[in-house]
Amino acid sequence: MRINVGCGRRPLPGYVNIDRCRYPDVDYSGVEFYEGDYREWQPALTEPVTEVRADQFLEHLAREDGLAFLRWCHGLLAPAGTLRLTVPDLDVHLRDMRNGAQTVPLPPWLRSLPAQPPYRPEENVFLFALYGEGHCMVYNESMLRAALSHTGFRVLDLQRPDGANLAVTAAPNAGAS
8 A cells, every 4th residue: 555645736546645635626536535634544454555655745744743744654654665755955945045046936925025124035935945835844854864763764765856855765664663
């Protein structure tokens, strides 16, 4: 069994897709979908969970809730299972703020904020990383590695596929719970 938590507008075939709401513009036919909080999902596990995927989800949880989510994933995964996460890379946002550059596209509402106090344009980039799109916590590589290690995972692979996000594949440590 493979699980896609926080699937949003991108439910995946072959996964149990979990999100708090159904989007009216998304076609859910042909995919398994659970509408609700992932913590309330009570599957009848007839097969091991081989993968938990959470693309652009972890940053929407406060720090302690994020750690609780990682522990939930750890408890669900089979010993040889994998966790796949994608999160915005805090270091990219910090670099953009320092350089006054913008490699991360901002939504129109944020681009239109005045360049005068209280915020300069480069500060808008940083604020978007922290609070835009409902973000509660942002991670750089070392923070993400620490959170995964703390919750019993080892990192198998970490990449920056588009220069703005971290994509990590992790597995439960043997004997960790």
